[in-house]
Amino acid sequence: MTAVRKVLITDTTFRDAHQSLLATRLRTEHMLEIAALMDRIGFHSMEVWGGATFDSCMRFLDEDPWERLRALRKAMPNTKLQMLLRGQNLLGYRHYPDDVVEVFVKKAVANGIDIIRIFDALNDVRNMAKALQATREAGAHAQAALAYTLSPVHDNDYFVRLGRELVELGADSLAIKDMAGLLSPYDAYELVTKLKELGVPVQLHCHYTSGMASMTYLKAIEAGVDIVDTACSALALGASQPPTESLVAALAGTQYDTGLSLDLLAEASAYFKEAKKAYDRPPDEALGVDTNVLSYQIPGGMISNLASQLASQNASHLLPQVLAEVPRVRKDLGYPPLVTPTSQIVGSQAVFNVLLGERYKMVSTEVKNYIRGLYGRPPAPVAAELQKKILGDEKPLDVRPADLLEPQMGKIPEEVKNLVESEEDLLSYLMFPQVAVSFFKRRRGLEPPLAAAGAAAAAAGAAKKAPKAEAKAAELSRLGAIDSSLMLEQDEIIVYPVA
Numbered sequence: 275m276t277a278v279r280k281v282l283i284t285d286t287t288f289r290d291a292h293q294s295l296l297a298t299r300l301r302t303e304h305m306l307e308i309a310a311l312m313d314r315i316g317f318h319s320m321e322v323w324g325g326a327t328f329d330s331c332m333r334f335l336d337e338d339p340w341e342r343l344r345a346l347r348k349a350m351p352n353t354k355l356q357m358l359l360r361g362q363n364l365l366g367y368r369h370y371p372d373d374v375v376e377v378f379v380k381k382a383v384a385n386g387i388d389i390i391r392i393f394d395a396l397n398d399v400r401n402m403a404k405a406l407q408a409t410r411e412a413g414a415h416a417q418a419a420l421a422y423t424l425s426p427v428h429d430n431d432y433f434v435r436l437g438r439e440l441v442e443l444g445a446d447s448l449a450i451k452d453m454a455g456l457l458s459p460y461d462a463y464e465l466v467t468k469l470k471e472l473g474v475p476v477q478l479h480c481h482y483t484s485g486m487a488s489m490t491y492l493k494a495i496e497a498g499v500d501i502v503d504t505a506c507s508a509l510a511l512g513a514s515q516p517p518t519e520s521l522v523a524a525l526a527g528t529q530y531d532t533g534l535s536l537d538l539l540a541e542a543s544a545y546f547k548e549a550k551k552a553y554d555r556p557p558d559e560a561l562g563v564d565t566n567v568l569s570y571q572i573p574g575g576m577i578s579n580l581a582s583q584l585a586s587q588n589a590s591h592l593l594p595q596v597l598a599e600v601p602r603v604r605k606d607l608g609y610p611p612l613v614t615p616t617s618q619i620v621g622s623q624a625v626f627n628v629l630l631g632e633r634y635k636m637v638s639t640e641v642k643n644y645i646r647g648l649y650g651r652p653p654a655p656v657a658a659e660l661q662k663k664i665l666g667d668e669k670p671l672d673v674r675p676a677d678l679l680e681p682q683m684g685k686i687p688e689e690v691k692n693l694v695e696s697e698e699d700l701l702s703y704l705m706f707p708q709v710a711v712s713f714f715k716r717r718r719g720l721e722p723p724l725a726a727a728g729a730a731a732a733a734a735g736a737a738k739k740a741p742k743a744e745a746k747a748a749e750l751s752r753l754g755a756i757d758s759s760l761m762l763e764q765d766e767i768i769v770y771p772v773a
């Protein structure tokens with residue numbers, strides 16, 4: 275009789291699954307209706323917060339993300355709640371000072387989070403250290419994630435070295451975070467085997483984009499992975515995670531049996547099949563299998579972003595050239611993994627390079643800051659010629675980016691003095707100043723609710739939309755320049771963030 279080694283499941287339906295398929299729009303009410311049942315299933319944990327959900331709550335749903343967390347905590351008292359945190363970037367798109375990281379983590383835990391998964395887009399451990407430490411100090415489980423990618427500098431040995439560093443930094447467990455579904459089954463077998471030697475639990479998070487994820491999970495399970503991330507089948511596959519029910523059925527009666535009830539899971543699935551009808555159908559790019567991720571190494575969510583950026587420039591026909599340019603830009607920038615925010619930085623520069631017909635004729639502020647070292651240390655050196663062009667004889671920064679930032683907590687800026695009602699509000703404001711201020715004003719009834727504002731704007735904007743795009747394209751070709759706001763335009767980030 276073989277020893278039982280039960281595989282644990284983290285359900286991602288309330289975070290990554292709808293971020294990947296429903297543009298992060300799942301409303302709290304649709305979670306609460308099914309929360310009691312989800313709480314009975316017996317997941318190891320449920321990922322319910324972080325990533326793009328925080329921004330999306332305030333920006334699109336007129337919801338307070340902190341309120342969502344408290345409501346879920348109350349509705350699911352038996353299940354550990356998990357969140358995704360971008361290390362020193364918290365849930366935003368830039369670095370925050372250490373005091374903001376400390377208070378944010380403390381508040382996340384105080385409001386109900388048990389497990390924090392922490393990653394950095396460059397796998398620069400200096401950008402993860404403070405969040406890991408703060409998580410442990412707050413009494414929660416600090417999981418360090420390896421942002422998985424492939425390149426001449428990224429192989430299994432690289433990720434094992436990285437894993438060891440993170441365990442030495444105090445990580446309670448490790449996660450392999452495969453945002454593009456690049457991890458193949460046999461690489462996973464080897465990587466998990468080696469990571470397990472580091473002595474902490476290992477969790478695997480894959481997206482289904484390339485179609486390999488279920489096979490990859492099975493080999494990882496055979497290699498001893500402790501926990502895998504899945505989503506309710508109604509919100510699984512495509513750009514999302516593998517479906518829970520299939521994995522539970524596949525392992526039933528084996529030494530890896532999850533012990534979860536297929537009947538309860540089917541009930542949850544029936545609910546989400548109905549609930550998702552209230553939302554826009556996922557775009558074709560987010561469904562099915564897309565092996566472009568394997569040839570171009572571009573996550574599915576990012577392809578959608580590129581397609582929409584090009585469409586806004588009336589240049590959809592250039593998509594094939596842009597897809598070919600992305601790996602070249604990524605190489606020039608030292609092979610960053612493509613995940614928020616580097617996916618947007620690399621993608622937009624590739625768009626510039628193709629649209630303008632000349633590489634690096636125009637370089638975005640974000641690329642300049644990246645080359646200066648303001649996002650951390652690139653995995654490999656930046657191409658010498660490009661660095662020279664941007665920095666001249668100046669050397670890139672070698673300090674941890676957050677060391678350059680002044681503390682920010684404790685002083686409430688004038689513009690929100692009368693709007694901020696709690697320390698949680700202040701954190702929302704520090705991460706998303708404009709979005710939070712609008713949200714606070716609507717909450718006070720000082721501005722109309724989103725639905726009303728959206729309808730009015732749509733009516734006013736319907737007639738103007740097409741001419742505006744044409745004018746923009748004409749302006750671009752005339753100036754040979756691009757408005758940098760196009761590049762990290764937050765609406766585009768939020769539509770298909772890559773995580």
Ligand code: CO
Nearest residue numbers: 290453479773
């Ligand atoms: Co993900």
